[in-house]
Amino acid sequence: MIIILRIGHRYERDERLSTHCGLVARAFGARRIIFSGEHDAKLMESIGGVAERWGGPFDVHYEGQWKKSLLAHKKKGFTVVHLTMYGTPVQKAMRIIRKRKKLLVVVGSEKVPPEIYQLADFNVSVTSQPHSEVAALAVFLHEYHKGKELSKRFRGAKLRIVPQEKGKKVIETRSRKRA
Amino acid sequence: MIIILRIGHRYERDERLSTHCGLVARAFGARRIIFSGEHDAKLMESIGGVAERWGGPFDVHYEGQWKKSLLAHKKKGFTVVHLTMYGTPVQKAMRIIRKRKKLLVVVGSEKVPPEIYQLADFNVSVTSQPHSEVAALAVFLHEYHKGKELSKRFRGAKLRIVPQEKGKKVIETRSRKRA
Numbered sequence: 001m002i003i004i005l006r007i008g009h010r011y012e013r014d015e016r017l018s019t020h021c022g023l024v025a026r027a028f029g030a031r032r033i034i035f036s037g038e039h040d041a042k043l044m045e046s047i048g049g050v051a052e053r054w055g056g057p058f059d060v061h062y063e064g065q066w067k068k069s070l071l072a073h074k075k076k077g078f079t080v081v082h083l084t085m086y087g088t089p090v091q092k093a094m095r096i097i098r099k100r101k102k103l104l105v106v107v108g109s110e111k112v113p114p115e116i117y118q119l120a121d122f123n124v125s126v127t128s129q130p131h132s133e134v135a136a137l138a139v140f141l142h143e144y145h146k147g148k149e150l151s152k153r154f155r156g157a158k159l160r161i162v163p164q165e166k167g168k169k170v171i172e173t174r175s176r177k178r179a
Numbered sequence: 180m181i182i183i184l185r186i187g188h189r190y191e192r193d194e195r196l197s198t199h200c201g202l203v204a205r206a207f208g209a210r211r212i213i214f215s216g217e218h219d220a221k222l223m224e225s226i227g228g229v230a231e232r233w234g235g236p237f238d239v240h241y242e243g244q245w246k247k248s249l250l251a252h253k254k255k256g257f258t259v260v261h262l263t264m265y266g267t268p269v270q271k272a273m274r275i276i277r278k279r280k281k282l283l284v285v286v287g288s289e290k291v292p293p294e295i296y297q298l299a300d301f302n303v304s305v306t307s308q309p310h311s312e313v314a315a316l317a318v319f320l321h322e323y324h325k326g327k328e329l330s331k332r333f334r335g336a337k338l339r340i341v342p343q344e345k346g347k348k349v350i351e352t353r354s355r356k357r358a
Contacts, residue, residue, distance in 0.1 A: 138314035
């Protein structure tokens with residue numbers, strides 16, 4: 001059970017990056033994303049809509065106070081992993097983290113409250129270089145699952161891609177009424 | 180030698196996602212990113228500035244006509260890999276692609292010209308799910324390098340992170356004058 005906590009979301013400014021975080025969370029095998037920061041109904045609907053069409057299980061939550069959410073998950077036995085370029089290299093930390101079955105993975109936006117570094121069980125870096133929380137999340141989940149997430153099947157999918165060498169092929173996998 | 184070609188960049192609207200593509204390209208071991216679409220000096224300076232401070236080699240180019248750039252690279256012996264959710268799964272395609280030493284990796288923005296699917300030597304998917312070109316690029320490069328890019332050293336870096344379990348530590352690795 002992997003849950004992503006995206007903190008510090010800012011309405012409009014972060015819309016696309018937060019959307020990408022949500023879609024990456026789902027595609028790479030997390031069960032849920034929780035957004036904190038400014039409430040953004042459009043963002044949540046957009047990601048929820050993808051889960052509805054492409055399958056799950058995956059859901060989207062909002063929690064205004066990130067710290068409350070983080071502590072509640074800790075209490076329930078989740079290991080808190082904060083992704084940051086300043087942390088322990090993922091290739092080192094993963095040996096221990098992979099043994100934990102309940103993870104709360106925290107991904108920040110531009111500015112992260114310093115407190116997070118103390119509250120996290122692990123501060124983990126994916127390269128010690130500046131790049132992208134979206135990329136860091138994807139590579140972290142990819143490493144955690146040892147690449148098995150790449151061929152994950154999603155339950156209840158209405159749409160499924162049939163891989164092609166050239167071009168696009170999408171099939172509808174359940175009958176559904178059209179408007 | 181890996182070069183990234185980011186097509187269809189739109190000024191302002193794509194600024195942050197294109198920045199993330201550029202930073203991921205550098206952090207995960209590409210040598211260059213070429214932007215196509217609308218010219219965006221701020222975007223290019225921003226990524227160039229990261230390479231200047233954090234080391235390289237890495238450079239940022241602009242080419243208004245993506246097709247011209249793609250064909251020129253093909254002529255120089257580059258294998259063209261187009262990342263798309265509709266393509267052959269990366270875990271299958273990588274066995275062949277990894278043998279190629281000169282890659283042009285094409286990452287689109289929201290809409291991709293259909294011609295790309297024909298021009299590419301390989302259309303490759305990182306999961307067959309909708310998510311993020313930033314994540315797809317990172318995982319593709321991570322797979323190509325078998326994770327070795329995670330500990331890559333960057334030449335001429337002025338700043339370097341010393342990984343910490345808690346908190347941040349950045350050192351200046353060359354003497355430099357301050358304004």
